[in-house]
Amino acid sequence: MTDQPQVSAEKPSEASADQAAPTPEAEAIAAYLLKHPEFFVEHEELLTTLRIPHQRGDTVSLVERQLKLLRDRNIEMRHRLSQLMDVARDNDRLFDKTRRLMLALIDASSLEEVVIAVEDSLRQEFQVPFVSLILFSEKPLPVGRWVSTEDAQKAIGGLISDEKIVCGVLREHELAFLYGAEQGEHVGSSAVVALTHQGLHGVLAIGSRDPQYYKSSVGTLFLSYIAEVLGRVLPRFTQSSRPVY
Incomplete structure (x- = not known):
């Protein structure tokens, strides 16, 4: 007599049980992103507000893209600050030269x-x-x-x-x-x-x-x-x- 295969019902894991089913809205968003993979390239400003866990892989993750965007913006802000500092120093030098000239004019006899x-x-x-x-x-x-x-x-x-x-x-x-x-x-x-x-x-x-x-x-x-x-x-x-x- 051959052994009959035994089939046992597996109990769903706790992770599966705790995971909520995706809502219709989430499914619609996911479907849209699948059809438009370039979406975040055209809307980079949204990357700074996303919270996505980093996963290693051969492709660049959104987290890495987000970090790059923040890094670039940080560099741009530092450049702007440096320019403002240069202008401030130039104005200080101009003010000092102007002050000396005005004093010379006032003291002229x-x-x-x-x-x-x-x-x-x-x-x-x-x-x-x-x-x-x-x-x-x-x-x-x-x-x-x-x-x-x-x-x-x-x-x-x-x-x-x-x-x-x-x-x-x-x-x-x-x-x-x-x-x-x-x-x-x-x-x-x-x-x-x-x-x-x-x-x-x-x-x-x-x-x-x-x-x-x-x-x-x-x-x-x-x-x-x-x-x-x-x-x-x-x-x-x-x-x-x-x-x-």
């Missing part, structure tokens, strides 16, 4: 000291290649470049019509007036500001060979501070200056 302080500071400390400080006077001045307010209005009236800094590429006759015909040919872009306080006293212009260097008044905050102080200091030594309307 003559027009010559004012002119020397401005031109030397901008050329040597600020490393500006082209500097033009023109004073407005109806009679000759002992130092510096000077012109009458009428001549200035004819040549660069549009640049000194208000207290705003004008930045960009200037016209040929404006460059020739500000920097001289020879130097003006090499100026690509300029920042120009009128020196005015209860009347127009002059104009300050700085230039670069790069046509894109001075544009849209970007980075000219410290130049406006210098112009404000100059506008208040100059009348002490150029009493012949008169308002321009």
Whole structure:
């Protein structure tokens, strides 16, 4: 007599018993992901919110993908922080240079000291290649470049019509007036500001060979501070200056 096979009913394991059956919603999500395996490639922002156990294998798991994404974002944030620190250090240096120049202007006892302080500071400390400080006077001045307010209005009236800094590429006759015909040919872009306080006293212009260097008044905050102080200091030594309307 052959032995009859014995069949015994196995008791479901505790893990199987405890595991809940997937809901219709979960099944629908799983089916969608199976049909669209590129979903998380197109929606990487979701990876940072997922909680998936790591499993070793030949393919890159979502956990590893998530870690890479977080790592990349961390590197990007460090780069941004480094850029902000560089800007802060540059501003600190600019502030220190501007402070020294302003103190020199306040302490100046003559027009010559004012002119020397401005031109030397901008050329040597600020490393500006082209500097033009023109004073407005109806009679000759002992130092510096000077012109009458009428001549200035004819040549660069549009640049000194208000207290705003004008930045960009200037016209040929404006460059020739500000920097001289020879130097003006090499100026690509300029920042120009009128020196005015209860009347127009002059104009300050700085230039670069790069046509894109001075544009849209970007980075000219410290130049406006210098112009404000100059506008208040100059009348002490150029009493012949008169308002321009």
